[in-house]
Amino acid sequence: MRKSIAKALFNSHSYSEYRKLVSDLLKDDKSTGNEQSAALTNYSHLNETRMNRLEKTLKIPQENAQKLESLKNDYIWLVISEGWCGDAAQLLPVFDKMVAASDGKIEMKIVLRDENEELMNLFLTNKGKAIPKLIVISRETGGGLAHWGPRPKGATDLIANYKKEHGAIDETAKTDLQLWYLHDKGLSSQEEIIWMMLDLDKEEE
Template structure:
């Protein structure tokens, strides 16, 4: 996975620029962001401590039409808001060659949160959703390799329903994202 995205640094939108450009789901996106709260002081302090590092950049492949983007990117924005880590959003449709380097289970799933160093070398990725919420899709893809099977769409709909149930109605899932992002950043 030794990839460089040096050519992409500076090509994306700021978090506010992404929000301003949204034509779909803006209210829901903002609402999930407003509901964000740190589960504990330790996590908040960890993300604030990233101000001591100047070697990280964050690129997020996203689009406003995607439900996982609407649920998850506001959390990423909030977690990184006071970190000092520059964050840019690459609109999926405008950066398909980059999207195709970061497929999930063979598909173009977003968001993909990509951490790079100052030279653009990819350090690690997160997305499109927390591991626990992604589990049903991983299982579905493993058990249903034939997209043309007569029951494929029916099983996919059931899988998406399970993913929705795992997200739940509240904000508990947001702490999974914080935990996974922290673990990822701590690994480099």
């Protein structure tokens, strides 16, 4: 695993580099990833708008910022993403704001799923390549400590229940999911990830 992580980190992007990469591709009507289609490009355009809005409106509550600042060890968040992914568009701005609130305790690096198959295969969800995936790495050892994703529990439950009732995920489910994220304001993800980080920090002492 350490070798796959090291390889991915070598080819990783900062949050601003990732945003620029996706934007530059969209100027040529392309999306990230191996597959190119009008639908994926359309999703990428939608995601640009979502991320721009979230960057302006998203807030990290003071109590969450204090918990992030209280971390005793230093970490890297290695995130697997793609520009067309709706969940990634909702969650990456949350991760970025959390990193900023951590007062230097956390650094985020982003890699594209299709360019990092070896890494992705280590972090499958129900045998699928669901993204985004946040991998927590010890800055001191370079080893992977834990992972989170592709969605917070509330969003995961919403999709699971919809699939149970309707048999498949369609555009209605996707709309319901985006509305869930809109109302949640990134709070569920913050809470789940912060508890994970505090638990890891105790183990690392």
